[in-house]
Amino acid sequence: MPDANPTSRRLASAVHAREDRIGQVKDRIGRWHDRTMDRRRRRIRQLAPRQGDSFARWILKEILTAPKRPVPSFGFSIVPALVHSVAADRIRHVRACALAATAALVVVRHPWGAGALAAAMLLFQLLIAQGRLRRIARWGTRSLVAAALLIAGALIAWGQLEPHLPLVHRALSDLPSAAFWLTALLAGVYACDRWVAFAYVASLSGNRALGAQMRPRFAPGAARRVAACAAAETWQAMPYRREQLVDRFVGASRSAYRNVVRIQLSPAGEATEEAPQEDDATPGLVERTPGAARSGMRKFEADDLLDHVRDELRKLRGHLVESHALPHCDVFEAFAVPDSEWKKLPGAKGTETPDTDGRMAWPEAGEMMDESCLPPSGHFRRRYLAAQVVDWEGDIVVTVFAHAALEGQTLTFVTRPHALAPLHKDVRLEAAHGGELAWKVVQTPVQALGDVAALAHRLYERTGRALGTLRPKKTKEAALRKIAEAFDPHKALDDKAVSLREHCSDDGIADMHQHEDASRHISILQSSMFASASSFLSARGVATDDFRRQAAQFIFVTGDNNQVNTGVLGGAMKQANQTNQSGNEANPKG
Structure with a gap:
Protein backbone atom coordinates (compact mmCIF):
# COMPACT_ATOMS: atom_id res chain seq x y z
CA MET A 1 0.00 0.00 0.00
CA ARG A 40 -10.47 43.53 6.52
CA ARG A 41 -8.27 43.26 3.44
CA ARG A 42 -7.98 39.74 2.15
CA ARG A 43 -4.66 38.05 1.51
CA ILE A 44 -3.41 37.60 -2.04
CA ARG A 45 -3.09 33.87 -2.63
CA GLN A 46 0.44 32.61 -3.15
CA LEU A 47 2.11 29.24 -3.43
CA ALA A 48 2.78 27.78 0.00
CA PRO A 49 6.33 26.77 1.01
CA ARG A 50 5.24 23.15 0.62
CA GLN A 51 4.25 23.60 -3.01
CA GLY A 52 5.93 24.10 -6.33
CA ASP A 53 9.60 24.66 -7.08
CA SER A 54 10.51 25.75 -3.55
CA PHE A 55 9.14 22.47 -2.16
CA ALA A 56 11.06 20.46 -4.78
CA ARG A 57 14.29 22.27 -3.89
CA TRP A 58 13.66 21.59 -0.18
CA ILE A 59 13.25 17.86 -0.87
CA LEU A 60 16.41 17.76 -2.96
CA LYS A 61 18.43 19.68 -0.37
CA GLU A 62 17.17 18.05 2.83
CA ILE A 63 16.64 14.48 1.66
CA LEU A 64 18.04 13.50 -1.73
CA THR A 65 21.43 15.28 -1.66
CA ALA A 66 21.76 15.73 2.10
CA PRO A 67 24.84 14.09 3.68
CA LYS A 68 22.66 12.07 6.06
CA ARG A 69 20.49 9.02 5.85
CA PRO A 70 16.78 9.63 5.10
CA VAL A 71 14.32 8.84 7.86
CA PRO A 72 12.26 5.68 7.23
CA SER A 73 8.86 6.46 5.76
CA PHE A 74 5.72 5.86 7.78
CA GLY A 75 2.61 5.05 5.80
CA PHE A 76 3.91 6.15 2.39
CA SER A 77 6.78 5.73 -0.04
CA ILE A 78 9.31 8.53 -0.44
CA VAL A 226 17.09 7.81 -5.32
CA ALA A 227 18.06 4.13 -5.23
CA ALA A 228 20.19 4.82 -2.15
CA CYS A 229 17.30 6.58 -0.41
CA ALA A 230 14.92 3.77 -1.36
CA ALA A 231 17.32 1.23 0.15
CA ALA A 232 17.98 3.27 3.29
CA GLU A 233 14.31 3.83 4.11
CA THR A 234 13.78 0.06 4.32
CA TRP A 235 16.39 -0.22 7.05
CA GLN A 236 15.19 -0.48 10.62
CA ALA A 237 17.18 2.33 12.25
CA MET A 238 14.95 5.05 13.71
CA PRO A 239 16.20 8.43 15.03
CA TYR A 240 14.76 9.82 18.22
CA ARG A 241 15.07 13.22 19.88
CA ARG A 242 13.57 15.37 22.59
CA GLU A 243 11.50 18.40 21.63
CA GLN A 244 9.54 20.56 24.08
CA LEU A 245 10.07 18.05 26.90
CA VAL A 246 8.70 15.22 24.73
CA ASP A 247 10.75 12.22 23.58
CA ARG A 248 9.63 10.94 20.19
CA PHE A 249 10.76 8.98 17.16
CA VAL A 250 11.39 11.23 14.17
CA GLY A 251 9.00 10.42 11.36
CA ALA A 252 6.39 8.71 13.53
CA SER A 253 4.73 11.86 14.92
CA ARG A 254 5.42 15.38 16.08
CA SER A 255 4.26 14.45 19.58
CA ALA A 256 4.11 11.35 21.73
CA TYR A 257 4.00 10.08 25.29
CA ARG A 258 4.92 6.86 27.05
CA ASN A 259 3.38 4.33 29.40
CA VAL A 260 5.65 2.38 31.75
CA VAL A 261 4.86 -0.75 33.73
CA ARG A 262 7.57 -1.75 36.21
CA ILE A 263 7.27 -4.84 38.45
CA GLN A 264 9.51 -6.89 40.70
CA LEU A 265 9.92 -10.44 39.44
CA SER A 266 8.45 -12.84 41.97
CA PRO A 267 6.91 -16.32 41.71
CA ALA A 268 3.18 -16.43 41.25
CA GLY A 269 2.68 -18.19 44.56
CA GLU A 270 4.10 -15.21 46.47
CA ALA A 271 1.28 -12.86 45.45
CA THR A 272 0.11 -10.73 48.34
CA GLU A 273 -3.41 -10.70 49.65
CA GLU A 274 -3.79 -7.08 48.60
CA ALA A 275 -3.34 -7.99 44.93
CA PRO A 276 -6.62 -8.00 42.99
CA GLN A 277 -8.12 -11.35 42.08
CA GLU A 278 -8.49 -12.40 38.47
CA ASP A 279 -12.23 -11.81 38.65
CA ASP A 280 -11.64 -8.13 39.46
CA ALA A 281 -8.75 -7.59 37.05
CA THR A 282 -8.96 -5.87 33.73
CA PRO A 283 -10.77 -8.22 31.30
CA GLY A 284 -8.44 -7.46 28.42
CA LEU A 285 -5.43 -8.60 30.44
CA VAL A 286 -6.99 -11.71 31.95
CA GLU A 287 -8.60 -13.25 28.95
CA ARG A 288 -5.21 -14.24 27.46
CA THR A 289 -3.70 -15.41 30.76
CA PRO A 290 -3.62 -19.21 30.90
CA GLY A 291 -4.42 -21.03 34.09
CA ALA A 292 -0.96 -22.55 34.41
CA ALA A 293 0.29 -23.87 37.70
CA ARG A 294 2.17 -21.25 39.68
CA SER A 295 4.90 -23.44 41.06
CA GLY A 296 7.90 -21.22 40.24
CA MET A 297 9.49 -18.85 37.75
CA ARG A 298 11.19 -20.03 34.62
CA LYS A 299 14.10 -18.05 33.26
CA PHE A 300 13.45 -15.83 30.26
CA GLU A 301 15.01 -12.88 28.45
CA ALA A 302 13.50 -9.56 27.44
CA ASP A 303 13.75 -10.63 23.79
CA ASP A 304 11.61 -13.69 24.57
CA LEU A 305 8.91 -11.40 25.93
CA LEU A 306 9.04 -9.12 22.88
CA ASP A 307 8.96 -12.13 20.53
CA HIS A 308 5.79 -13.38 22.20
CA VAL A 309 4.21 -9.92 21.97
CA ARG A 310 5.17 -9.75 18.30
CA ASP A 311 3.53 -13.10 17.57
CA GLU A 312 0.32 -11.98 19.27
CA LEU A 313 0.29 -8.68 17.39
CA ARG A 314 0.60 -10.46 14.07
CA LYS A 315 -2.68 -12.23 14.81
CA LEU A 316 -4.44 -8.88 14.46
CA ARG A 317 -3.62 -8.84 10.74
CA GLY A 318 -5.39 -10.66 7.95
CA HIS A 319 -8.97 -11.88 8.02
CA LEU A 320 -10.53 -12.21 11.46
CA VAL A 321 -13.72 -14.10 12.19
CA GLU A 322 -14.91 -12.12 15.20
CA SER A 323 -14.30 -8.61 13.83
CA HIS A 324 -12.71 -6.55 11.10
CA ALA A 325 -8.94 -6.76 10.88
CA LEU A 326 -6.78 -3.73 11.58
CA PRO A 327 -6.23 -1.81 8.33
CA HIS A 328 -2.77 -2.33 6.88
CA CYS A 329 -1.31 -3.52 10.18
CA ASP A 330 2.42 -4.22 10.24
CA VAL A 331 4.71 -5.47 12.99
CA PHE A 332 8.44 -4.86 12.79
CA GLU A 333 11.52 -4.20 14.89
CA ALA A 334 13.19 -0.81 15.11
CA PHE A 335 16.65 0.19 16.25
CA ALA A 336 16.46 3.49 18.15
CA VAL A 337 19.41 5.81 17.42
CA PRO A 338 19.93 9.29 18.97
CA ASP A 339 19.40 12.17 16.60
CA SER A 340 22.90 13.44 17.42
CA GLU A 341 24.39 10.24 15.94
CA TRP A 342 22.12 10.04 12.93
CA LYS A 343 24.52 11.82 10.58
CA LYS A 344 27.30 9.39 11.54
CA LEU A 345 25.38 6.38 10.24
CA PRO A 346 26.61 5.14 6.85
CA GLY A 347 24.21 5.57 3.97
CA ALA A 348 23.51 3.44 0.95
CA LYS A 349 25.36 4.08 -2.31
CA GLY A 350 22.61 2.99 -4.66
CA THR A 351 24.83 0.46 -6.42
CA GLU A 352 24.65 -2.41 -3.91
CA THR A 353 23.29 -5.81 -4.83
CA PRO A 354 20.04 -6.59 -3.01
CA ASP A 355 19.55 -9.71 -0.92
CA THR A 356 17.26 -12.59 -1.83
CA ASP A 357 14.29 -10.71 -0.31
CA GLY A 358 15.03 -7.61 -2.42
CA ARG A 359 16.52 -5.52 0.39
CA MET A 360 19.96 -4.02 0.73
CA ALA A 361 22.29 -5.12 3.51
CA TRP A 362 21.61 -3.09 6.65
CA PRO A 363 24.85 -1.83 8.29
CA GLU A 364 23.43 -1.88 11.84
CA ALA A 365 21.95 -5.39 11.62
CA GLY A 366 24.78 -6.97 13.59
CA GLU A 367 24.71 -4.24 16.22
CA MET A 368 20.98 -4.71 16.67
CA MET A 369 21.40 -8.46 17.17
CA ASP A 370 24.23 -7.91 19.66
CA GLU A 371 22.14 -5.38 21.59
CA SER A 372 19.98 -8.15 23.04
CA CYS A 373 23.08 -9.66 24.69
CA LEU A 374 24.12 -6.39 26.34
CA PRO A 375 22.93 -5.09 29.71
CA PRO A 376 19.84 -2.90 29.34
CA SER A 377 21.63 0.18 30.72
CA GLY A 378 24.57 2.22 29.50
CA HIS A 379 24.04 2.46 25.72
CA PHE A 380 22.03 4.85 23.56
CA ARG A 381 21.01 2.53 20.73
CA ARG A 382 18.29 0.12 21.72
CA ARG A 383 15.95 -2.35 20.11
CA TYR A 384 12.19 -1.72 19.99
CA LEU A 385 9.21 -3.70 18.82
CA ALA A 386 6.83 -1.59 16.71
CA ALA A 387 3.24 -2.15 15.61
CA GLN A 388 1.84 0.16 12.95
CA VAL A 389 -1.62 0.77 11.50
CA VAL A 390 -2.07 2.82 8.30
CA ASP A 391 -5.63 4.10 7.86
CA TRP A 392 -7.55 6.77 5.96
CA GLU A 393 -5.52 6.08 2.80
CA GLY A 394 -2.29 6.98 4.57
CA ASP A 395 -3.57 10.13 6.29
CA ILE A 396 -3.55 8.55 9.77
CA VAL A 397 -0.55 6.44 10.77
CA VAL A 398 -0.52 4.99 14.29
CA THR A 399 2.69 3.42 15.58
CA VAL A 400 3.26 1.98 19.05
CA PHE A 401 6.84 1.19 20.07
CA ALA A 402 7.45 -1.29 22.89
CA HIS A 403 10.64 -2.00 24.84
CA ALA A 404 11.33 -4.45 27.64
CA ALA A 405 14.26 -4.46 30.09
CA LEU A 406 15.22 -7.01 32.74
CA GLU A 407 17.54 -5.63 35.38
CA GLY A 408 17.89 -6.12 39.13
CA GLN A 409 15.03 -8.65 39.36
CA THR A 410 12.80 -5.96 37.83
CA LEU A 411 10.90 -6.01 34.56
CA THR A 412 10.25 -2.66 32.86
CA PHE A 413 7.82 -2.69 29.95
CA VAL A 414 7.55 0.61 28.04
CA THR A 415 5.13 1.56 25.27
CA ARG A 416 5.48 4.77 23.25
CA PRO A 417 2.40 5.54 21.11
CA HIS A 418 2.73 7.89 18.13
CA ALA A 419 0.04 9.15 15.75
CA LEU A 420 0.83 10.98 12.52
CA ALA A 421 -1.62 13.75 11.65
CA PRO A 422 -3.11 14.10 8.14
CA LEU A 423 -1.34 15.96 5.38
CA HIS A 424 -1.63 19.74 5.33
CA LYS A 425 -4.17 21.19 2.92
CA ASP A 426 -1.35 22.79 0.90
CA VAL A 427 -0.08 19.35 -0.10
CA THR A 469 22.92 49.38 -4.22
CA LEU A 470 24.90 51.69 -6.55
CA ARG A 471 24.92 54.37 -3.88
CA PRO A 472 28.23 54.43 -1.93
CA LYS A 473 26.55 53.77 1.40
CA LYS A 474 24.38 50.96 0.04
CA THR A 475 27.35 49.41 -1.76
CA LYS A 476 29.35 49.30 1.45
CA GLU A 477 26.45 47.76 3.38
CA ALA A 478 25.90 45.12 0.68
CA ALA A 479 29.61 44.19 0.66
CA LEU A 480 29.68 43.86 4.44
CA ARG A 481 26.52 41.74 4.36
CA LYS A 482 28.05 39.38 1.81
CA ILE A 483 31.18 38.98 3.92
CA ALA A 484 29.11 38.33 7.04
CA GLU A 485 27.00 35.72 5.24
CA ALA A 486 30.13 33.94 4.02
CA PHE A 487 31.42 33.49 7.59
CA ASP A 488 28.01 32.99 9.24
CA PRO A 489 28.22 29.92 11.54
CA HIS A 490 24.44 29.50 11.44
CA LYS A 491 24.60 28.63 7.73
CA ALA A 492 26.08 25.23 8.55
CA LEU A 493 24.09 22.24 7.34
CA ASP A 494 21.48 20.97 9.76
CA ASP A 495 22.58 17.59 11.10
CA LYS A 496 19.14 16.70 12.47
CA ALA A 497 17.12 13.95 10.91
CA VAL A 498 14.36 15.25 8.64
CA SER A 499 11.04 13.56 7.90
CA LEU A 500 9.16 14.54 4.74
CA ARG A 501 5.89 13.19 6.17
CA GLU A 502 6.17 15.26 9.36
CA HIS A 503 7.20 18.35 7.39
CA CYS A 504 3.96 18.13 5.39
CA SER A 505 1.61 17.15 8.24
CA ASP A 506 -0.84 19.19 10.25
CA ASP A 507 -0.09 20.05 13.85
CA GLY A 508 -2.77 17.68 15.12
CA ILE A 509 -5.72 15.49 14.21
CA ALA A 510 -8.68 17.84 13.94
CA ASP A 511 -11.41 15.62 12.50
CA MET A 512 -13.58 13.88 15.09
CA HIS A 513 -13.74 10.53 13.33
CA GLN A 514 -10.05 10.45 12.43
CA HIS A 515 -9.20 11.23 16.06
CA GLU A 516 -11.53 8.47 17.22
CA ASP A 517 -10.02 5.93 14.84
CA ALA A 518 -6.47 6.82 15.85
CA SER A 519 -7.40 6.50 19.54
CA ARG A 520 -9.03 3.13 18.91
CA HIS A 521 -6.03 1.80 17.01
CA ILE A 522 -3.67 2.83 19.80
CA SER A 523 -6.10 1.22 22.23
CA ILE A 524 -6.10 -2.08 20.37
CA LEU A 525 -2.33 -2.20 19.91
CA GLN A 526 -1.47 -1.29 23.50
CA SER A 527 -4.14 -3.61 24.94
CA SER A 528 -2.71 -6.45 22.89
CA MET A 529 0.81 -5.61 24.05
CA PHE A 530 -0.13 -5.50 27.73
CA ALA A 531 -2.28 -8.64 27.47
CA SER A 532 0.42 -10.56 25.60
CA ALA A 533 3.08 -9.52 28.11
CA SER A 534 0.84 -10.57 31.00
CA SER A 535 0.15 -13.91 29.32
CA PHE A 536 3.87 -14.51 28.76
CA LEU A 537 4.75 -13.68 32.38
CA SER A 538 1.98 -15.90 33.72
CA ALA A 539 3.17 -18.79 31.56
CA ARG A 540 6.67 -18.33 33.03
CA GLY A 541 5.32 -18.51 36.57
CA VAL A 542 5.68 -14.79 37.34
CA ALA A 543 3.13 -13.01 39.49
CA THR A 544 1.19 -10.71 37.17
CA ASP A 545 -1.13 -9.01 39.65
CA ASP A 546 1.08 -5.94 39.97
CA PHE A 547 1.60 -5.86 36.20
CA ARG A 548 -2.15 -5.90 35.50
CA ARG A 549 -2.82 -3.32 38.19
CA GLN A 550 -0.33 -0.87 36.68
CA ALA A 551 -1.42 -1.57 33.11
CA ALA A 552 -5.03 -0.97 34.10
CA GLN A 553 -4.16 2.68 34.74
CA PHE A 554 -3.68 3.09 31.00
CA ILE A 555 -6.97 1.39 30.16
CA PHE A 556 -10.56 2.56 30.52
CA VAL A 557 -12.98 -0.35 30.84
CA THR A 558 -16.20 0.49 29.00
CA GLY A 559 -18.60 -2.44 28.98
CA ASP A 560 -16.84 -5.40 27.40
CA ASN A 561 -14.39 -3.24 25.43
CA ASN A 562 -11.01 -1.98 26.52
CA GLN A 563 -9.87 1.50 25.51
CA VAL A 564 -6.33 2.56 26.24
CA ASN A 565 -6.05 6.05 27.71
CA THR A 566 -4.39 7.56 24.66
CA GLY A 567 -4.48 11.16 25.80
CA VAL A 568 -4.94 13.89 23.23
CA LEU A 569 -3.52 12.89 19.88
CA GLY A 570 -1.58 15.21 17.64
CA GLY A 571 -0.12 18.53 18.68
CA ALA A 572 -1.88 18.59 22.07
CA MET A 573 -0.04 15.59 23.48
CA LYS A 574 1.98 16.26 26.58
CA GLN A 575 4.52 14.25 28.50
CA ALA A 576 4.83 14.76 32.21
CA ASN A 577 8.04 14.21 34.17
CA GLN A 578 6.40 13.06 37.38
CA THR A 579 6.62 9.44 38.48
CA ASN A 580 4.00 7.92 40.72
CA GLN A 581 4.29 4.87 42.91
CA SER A 582 2.87 2.50 40.34
CA GLY A 583 5.61 3.22 37.80
CA ASN A 584 3.59 5.40 35.45
CA GLU A 585 6.13 7.85 34.05
CA ALA A 586 3.77 9.83 31.88
CA ASN A 587 0.47 11.58 32.13
CA PRO A 588 -1.76 9.39 29.95
CA LYS A 589 -4.52 11.97 29.89
CA GLY A 590 -2.25 14.34 28.01
Missing part, protein backbone atom coordinates in the same frame (compact mmCIF):
# COMPACT_ATOMS: atom_id res chain seq x y z
CA PRO A 2 2.62 2.70 0.86
CA ASP A 3 4.00 2.72 -2.69
CA ALA A 4 0.72 3.68 -4.32
CA ASN A 5 -1.49 5.19 -1.61
CA PRO A 6 -2.86 8.74 -2.06
CA THR A 7 -0.37 10.16 0.44
CA SER A 8 2.58 9.17 -1.75
CA ARG A 9 0.84 10.59 -4.81
CA ARG A 10 -0.10 13.88 -3.15
CA LEU A 11 3.41 14.53 -1.89
CA ALA A 12 4.79 13.89 -5.37
CA SER A 13 2.11 16.05 -7.03
CA ALA A 14 2.74 19.04 -4.75
CA VAL A 15 6.10 19.79 -6.41
CA HIS A 16 4.28 20.49 -9.71
CA ALA A 17 1.94 23.15 -8.30
CA ARG A 18 1.76 26.49 -10.12
CA GLU A 19 0.56 29.94 -9.12
CA ASP A 20 -3.12 30.70 -9.71
CA ARG A 21 -2.78 34.02 -11.55
CA ILE A 22 -6.50 34.32 -12.24
CA GLY A 23 -7.20 33.83 -8.55
CA GLN A 24 -4.66 36.53 -7.70
CA VAL A 25 -6.49 38.99 -9.99
CA LYS A 26 -9.75 38.10 -8.25
CA ASP A 27 -8.10 38.69 -4.87
CA ARG A 28 -6.87 42.12 -5.94
CA ILE A 29 -10.35 43.05 -7.15
CA GLY A 30 -11.68 41.73 -3.86
CA ARG A 31 -9.26 43.98 -2.00
CA TRP A 32 -10.87 46.97 -3.71
CA HIS A 33 -14.26 45.73 -2.53
CA ASP A 34 -12.88 45.23 0.99
CA ARG A 35 -11.52 48.76 1.06
CA THR A 36 -14.81 50.15 -0.27
CA MET A 37 -16.91 48.20 2.24
CA ASP A 38 -14.50 48.96 5.11
CA ARG A 39 -13.69 45.29 5.64
CA VAL A 79 10.48 7.40 -3.89
CA PRO A 80 7.71 9.10 -5.97
CA ALA A 81 8.33 12.41 -4.19
CA LEU A 82 12.08 12.18 -4.88
CA VAL A 83 11.64 11.24 -8.53
CA HIS A 84 9.16 14.03 -9.21
CA SER A 85 11.30 16.54 -7.30
CA VAL A 86 14.15 15.76 -9.68
CA ALA A 87 11.73 16.19 -12.59
CA ALA A 88 10.41 19.49 -11.21
CA ASP A 89 13.94 20.81 -10.73
CA ARG A 90 14.81 19.79 -14.28
CA ILE A 91 11.70 21.58 -15.58
CA ARG A 92 12.72 24.69 -13.67
CA HIS A 93 16.13 24.74 -15.34
CA VAL A 94 14.66 24.09 -18.78
CA ARG A 95 12.12 26.85 -18.24
CA ALA A 96 14.85 29.31 -17.22
CA CYS A 97 16.91 28.43 -20.31
CA ALA A 98 13.85 28.78 -22.55
CA LEU A 99 13.02 32.19 -21.08
CA ALA A 100 16.61 33.37 -21.58
CA ALA A 101 16.66 32.04 -25.15
CA THR A 102 13.36 33.76 -25.88
CA ALA A 103 14.64 37.09 -24.58
CA ALA A 104 17.84 36.69 -26.62
CA LEU A 105 15.83 35.91 -29.76
CA VAL A 106 13.73 39.05 -29.33
CA VAL A 107 16.88 41.12 -28.77
CA VAL A 108 18.40 39.74 -32.00
CA ARG A 109 15.25 40.23 -34.09
CA HIS A 110 14.20 43.58 -32.57
CA PRO A 111 17.33 45.19 -31.09
CA TRP A 112 15.97 48.74 -31.19
CA GLY A 113 12.67 47.82 -29.59
CA ALA A 114 14.38 45.71 -26.90
CA GLY A 115 16.75 48.58 -26.17
CA ALA A 116 13.79 50.95 -25.90
CA LEU A 117 12.13 48.59 -23.39
CA ALA A 118 15.28 48.40 -21.28
CA ALA A 119 15.83 52.17 -21.45
CA ALA A 120 12.22 52.87 -20.50
CA MET A 121 12.47 50.61 -17.46
CA LEU A 122 15.77 52.17 -16.32
CA LEU A 123 14.50 55.74 -16.78
CA PHE A 124 11.32 54.90 -14.91
CA GLN A 125 13.35 53.43 -12.04
CA LEU A 126 15.85 56.30 -11.89
CA LEU A 127 13.45 59.23 -12.35
CA ILE A 128 10.00 58.18 -11.18
CA ALA A 129 10.25 55.12 -8.93
CA GLN A 130 13.07 56.56 -6.81
CA GLY A 131 11.47 60.04 -6.75
CA ARG A 132 14.26 61.94 -8.49
CA LEU A 133 11.95 63.63 -11.03
CA ARG A 134 9.59 64.74 -8.28
CA ARG A 135 12.43 66.16 -6.21
CA ILE A 136 13.86 68.00 -9.25
CA ALA A 137 10.46 69.50 -10.05
CA ARG A 138 9.96 70.56 -6.44
CA TRP A 139 13.42 72.16 -6.36
CA GLY A 140 12.80 73.97 -9.68
CA THR A 141 9.64 75.65 -8.41
CA ARG A 142 11.13 77.08 -5.23
CA SER A 143 12.62 80.22 -6.79
CA LEU A 144 13.21 81.99 -10.09
CA VAL A 145 16.89 81.09 -10.05
CA ALA A 146 16.12 77.41 -9.61
CA ALA A 147 13.50 77.58 -12.36
CA ALA A 148 15.96 79.26 -14.71
CA LEU A 149 18.60 76.62 -13.98
CA LEU A 150 16.05 73.85 -14.54
CA ILE A 151 14.96 75.32 -17.89
CA ALA A 152 18.57 75.76 -18.95
CA GLY A 153 19.36 72.16 -18.07
CA ALA A 154 16.34 70.94 -20.02
CA LEU A 155 17.41 72.94 -23.08
CA ILE A 156 20.94 71.56 -22.88
CA ALA A 157 19.58 68.00 -22.63
CA TRP A 158 17.32 68.62 -25.63
CA GLY A 159 20.24 69.96 -27.59
CA GLN A 160 22.22 66.80 -26.88
CA LEU A 161 19.25 64.58 -27.80
CA GLU A 162 18.12 66.36 -30.98
CA PRO A 163 20.82 64.92 -33.30
CA HIS A 164 19.76 61.41 -32.24
CA LEU A 165 16.02 61.87 -32.78
CA PRO A 166 15.95 59.52 -35.84
CA LEU A 167 17.37 56.72 -33.70
CA VAL A 168 14.88 57.46 -30.94
CA HIS A 169 12.05 57.42 -33.47
CA ARG A 170 13.28 54.10 -34.87
CA ALA A 171 13.47 52.59 -31.38
CA LEU A 172 9.98 53.80 -30.48
CA SER A 173 8.53 52.45 -33.71
CA ASP A 174 10.13 49.05 -33.04
CA LEU A 175 9.01 49.03 -29.41
CA PRO A 176 5.45 47.64 -29.96
CA SER A 177 6.73 44.73 -32.06
CA ALA A 178 9.40 43.84 -29.52
CA ALA A 179 6.92 44.04 -26.64
CA PHE A 180 4.34 41.92 -28.48
CA TRP A 181 6.72 39.15 -29.53
CA LEU A 182 8.45 39.10 -26.16
CA THR A 183 5.12 38.76 -24.35
CA ALA A 184 3.79 36.14 -26.77
CA LEU A 185 6.91 33.97 -26.70
CA LEU A 186 7.30 34.18 -22.93
CA ALA A 187 3.62 33.30 -22.52
CA GLY A 188 4.16 30.31 -24.81
CA VAL A 189 7.04 29.10 -22.64
CA TYR A 190 4.96 29.43 -19.49
CA ALA A 191 1.98 27.72 -21.13
CA CYS A 192 4.14 24.74 -22.12
CA ASP A 193 5.51 24.65 -18.58
CA ARG A 194 2.00 24.46 -17.13
CA TRP A 195 0.92 21.77 -19.59
CA VAL A 196 3.96 19.67 -18.69
CA ALA A 197 3.08 20.10 -15.00
CA PHE A 198 -0.46 18.89 -15.77
CA ALA A 199 1.00 15.83 -17.47
CA TYR A 200 3.21 14.98 -14.49
CA VAL A 201 0.30 15.34 -12.07
CA ALA A 202 -1.88 13.19 -14.35
CA SER A 203 0.80 10.49 -14.28
CA LEU A 204 0.25 10.29 -10.52
CA SER A 205 -3.49 9.67 -10.76
CA GLY A 206 -5.00 6.70 -8.99
CA ASN A 207 -5.22 4.47 -12.08
CA ARG A 208 -1.47 4.69 -12.76
CA ALA A 209 0.87 2.15 -11.21
CA LEU A 210 3.64 3.41 -8.95
CA GLY A 211 6.43 1.52 -7.33
CA ALA A 212 9.58 1.79 -5.30
CA GLN A 213 11.60 0.90 -8.41
CA MET A 214 10.73 4.10 -10.34
CA ARG A 215 13.78 6.23 -11.14
CA PRO A 216 14.44 9.57 -12.88
CA ARG A 217 15.05 9.26 -16.61
CA PHE A 218 18.26 10.50 -18.22
CA ALA A 219 19.76 11.36 -14.81
CA PRO A 220 22.09 8.56 -13.68
CA GLY A 221 23.44 10.49 -10.71
CA ALA A 222 19.98 11.33 -9.38
CA ALA A 223 18.85 7.75 -10.08
CA ARG A 224 21.68 6.39 -7.91
CA ARG A 225 20.77 8.76 -5.08
CA ARG A 428 -3.45 17.96 -1.17
CA LEU A 429 -3.01 18.47 -4.91
CA GLU A 430 -5.19 16.11 -6.92
CA ALA A 431 -5.09 15.43 -10.64
CA ALA A 432 -7.91 17.07 -12.60
CA HIS A 433 -10.22 14.91 -14.72
CA GLY A 434 -12.89 15.44 -17.33
CA GLY A 435 -14.38 18.89 -17.57
CA GLU A 436 -12.15 20.29 -14.84
CA LEU A 437 -9.03 19.25 -16.76
CA ALA A 438 -10.40 20.71 -20.01
CA TRP A 439 -11.20 24.00 -18.29
CA LYS A 440 -7.71 24.21 -16.81
CA VAL A 441 -6.16 23.56 -20.21
CA VAL A 442 -8.28 26.33 -21.74
CA GLN A 443 -7.29 28.72 -18.95
CA THR A 444 -3.59 28.00 -19.38
CA PRO A 445 -2.85 30.84 -21.89
CA VAL A 446 -4.48 33.35 -19.55
CA GLN A 447 -2.50 31.95 -16.62
CA ALA A 448 0.66 32.18 -18.75
CA LEU A 449 0.03 35.88 -19.41
CA GLY A 450 -0.21 36.32 -15.66
CA ASP A 451 3.14 34.54 -15.32
CA VAL A 452 4.66 36.99 -17.81
CA ALA A 453 3.28 39.94 -15.84
CA ALA A 454 4.68 38.47 -12.62
CA LEU A 455 8.07 37.97 -14.32
CA ALA A 456 8.10 41.61 -15.44
CA HIS A 457 7.22 42.73 -11.92
CA ARG A 458 10.04 40.64 -10.41
CA LEU A 459 12.50 42.01 -12.97
CA TYR A 460 11.37 45.55 -12.21
CA GLU A 461 11.82 45.06 -8.45
CA ARG A 462 15.25 43.46 -8.82
CA THR A 463 16.38 46.27 -11.11
CA GLY A 464 15.30 48.79 -8.51
CA ARG A 465 17.21 46.97 -5.78
CA ALA A 466 20.29 46.75 -8.00
CA LEU A 467 20.17 50.48 -8.75
CA GLY A 468 19.70 51.20 -5.06
